Amino acid sequence: MLKFDHVTKVYDGGKKAVDNMMLEVEKGEFVVFIGPSGCGKTTTMKMINRLIEPSDGSIYIEGENILEKNLVQLRREIGYVIQQIGLFPHMTIQENISLVPKLLKWTEERRRSRAEELLRLVDMDPEYLDRYPHELSGGQQQRIGVLRALAADPPLILMDEPFGALDPITRDSLQEEFKKLQQSLGKTIVFVTHDMDEALKLADRIVIMRDGKLVQVGTPDDILRNPADDFVEEFIGKERLVQARPNIQTVEQIMSLEPATIGEDKTLSEAIQLMKNRRVDSLLVVDEQQILKGFIDIEIIDRNRKKEVQVGDVMETNVYTVEKETLLRDTIHKILKRGMKYVPVVEANHRLIGIVTRANLADVVYDTIWGDEENLSMNHQ
Amino acid sequence: MDIIEDLWYYYSQNIGYVWEEVSRHFLMSAYGVLFAALVAIPVGIFIARNARLSAVVISLTNIIQTIPALAMLAVLMLVMGLGANTVVFGLFLYSLLPILRNTYTGIRNVDNALLESGRGMGMTKFQVLRMVELPLALSVIMAGLRTALVIAIGIATIGTFIGAGGLGDIIIRGTNATNGTAIILAGAIPTALMAVIADIGMGWLERILSPVNNKGLKQDKKPA
Known part of the structure; x- marks a missing residue:
């Protein structure tokens, strides 16, 4: 899709911003250029649209x-x-979004419907089309900035620290929104940032640069697991390297294999009996094929104990699950943030195969601390 | 009180003549500014892209501005002869600086990020100028025209010395007459009024053309 072939940029005055760059980007790939300021990442990106x-x-x-x-x-x-962001203050949101289509001489009707379609992508009301940029919040403005880039449906999009000027909460939600958008639209993205968290979160492949040269190119996991040199290690930061302990990557590796389960057609007294035997306070409800249907906990049973009902009638069906291939670093964060006691682990067809509890997390944390101490004592020798 | 009565008397006797001079005065000023705009706006846009040239051109117009108006008209008269055309040309020269400087500033002040995103989206140079730079610089350029017009209305008064007519004629007639205060005022008041009205009118136009504020106001009113 995109290929750099021995690309060099020397500025007036002899400063080599980019030095003999070789890189290939696949179609649909999300590539993030990262490095300290002056490393040539922005120069590299701006050479793509000249x-x-x-x-x-x-x-x-x-x-x-x-x-x-x-x-x-x-x-x-x-x-x-x-x-x-660079929205034109004298144009309405619609005029801003459909600028490239206008340059490409689309009809007025087609531009309008395209702008509406794009607004729906980010859950914004079509009434925004007739507003002006300064009436929107920073986050909304950058959403429009992204939509403007998507307007003529280009296969390749360049982004120069697009979320850098936003507050952390807005940035976080925009990143997630954008990553989903990119996956569903299959665009190739070249993204420049100096924020390692952003790079790890968004990238399919990270390109780390220093002094105009590529230092390391790889998936976020490659880079976390095998940093090429001290510079990369320093740049990633020690905490992140600890999080990405090489022996633990996916949920599957830390989950407990035999969660306490119960069939939908069992009675509540059978359920309470099972809880007592297994010494747990909630049960996952499954059918004969081990497909996860919901869960039942001690509070639900307590509320319904006077009624003659089956587990299937009172269970809570809204369960947050993860798939077994999910990366651990993504999951831990979510478990802790949502304050959940456990997360069922399922296969793609929703078949229950295990469970991650807070006890499992304690194991990981213990392992991390213990492992880290070992590393430190090795460094001291 | 005599003066005011005299003034009224003068106006009532000479209304046709005064009106003729008012319109003559205004047209000379307006033409001077108009021609200056036709030259200074394109030149201003051009020098906004060329820092070295801009210093030269702006100091040149600065020098023109320092020449006393009477001296300028006298010199121009030697070349162009008597009459309104000479005055229009003089006013043209005086209007160059404010228009040129404001055009230059207006274009230069357009946010670089906007130019970059315009170019990055594939606008041609001319499209960047037409769709981004000019609309955003328009109110600043209008402010330049406003200054130029007010100055021109003032300077046009001395056009009378080279036989161009205008409200200066009435003022000079007053200074030459015994007890001519009322006649001086008869010429001076419309001149001042014209300058004030031009200032207000152009100010209004400037606000209308302002790219951001004005549209914000309109939008804010809608939901209320």
Whole structure:
């Protein structure tokens, strides 16, 4: 999809911003460039839409050398989102969103319906179309900034620290929203940031740069597990490396295998009996194929103990589950944040295969502390 | 009180003449500013992209501004002869600086992020100018025209010395007459009024054309 071939950029005054860069990006891939300021990440990105012209080498998009393409044409085929958002204050939201379609001479009707369609993607009301940017909050403005880049449906989108100027809560929700959007639309994204959390959260592949050179290229897990050198390790930060202990990656590895379960057709007294035997205060309700239906806990039983009902009638069906391949670092955070006591682990067809409890987490934490101490004592020797 | 009576008397006797001079005065000023705008706005846009050139051009117009108006008209008269055209040309020269400087400032003040996102989205240079820079600089440019017009209305008064007519004629007639205070006022008051009205009118236009504030106000009124 996108290929850098021996690309070099030397600024006037001889500063080498990007040095002999070689990189290929697959279609639909989310690539994040990260590095300290002045490492050349933004320069690299801006060479893709030729806001900065490379001094040497060539860049190909789907096999076409972009240096030979018409500049204006090229840019209209690439989405572009910047940190300062850059919505035009004198245009309505609709005019802002449908700017590239307008440049491409779409009809007024088509532009309007496209703008409405895009607003729906981010759950914003169509009435916003006739407002002006300064009437929107920062988060809403950057949503519009992202939609503007999507308007003409370009296969490739460049983003220059798009969430950098937002407050942490808005940033967090926009990141999640955007990642989902990207997965559903299958766009190729080149994303520049200096925030490692953002990179780990969003990227399919992270490109770490320093002084215009690639230091390491790999998936977030590769980089967490095998940092290429001290610089990368320093840059990722020690806490994150601890979180990503190499021997534990997915939920499947830490879950307990035999959760206490019960069939839907059992009575409540059977349920309470089972709880007593297993010494637990809630049971997962499954059918014969071990498909998870819901859960029942001591409070539900207590509320219904006077009635002659079966487990299936009173169980709570709204259960938060994780799949067994889910990465541990994503899951721990969610369990702790939602204050849950346990999370059932299921396969793709919702078949119950295990459970992660807070006791399992305690094991991981113990392991982490113990493992870390061992590392430290090794360093001291 | 005599003066006011005299003034009324003068106006009642000469209303046709006074009106003729008012419109002549205004047209000279307006033409001067208009021609200056036709030259200074494009030049201002051009020098906004060229820092070295902008210093030269702006100091040149600064020098023009320092020449006393009477001297300027006298010199122009030597070349162009008597009459309204000479005054219009003089006013043209005086209007260059405010319009040029405001155009330059207006264009330069457009947020860089907007230019970058415009270019990044694939606007041609001309489209960036037409769709982004000019709309955002328009109110500043209008402020330049406003200053220029007010200055021009003032300077047009001395056009009378080179036979261009205008309200200056009435004032000079007053200074030459014995007890001519009422006649001086008969010329001076419309001149001042014209400058004030031009200022208010252009100010209004400037607000209408302001890209952000005005639209914000309109929008804010809607939900109420």
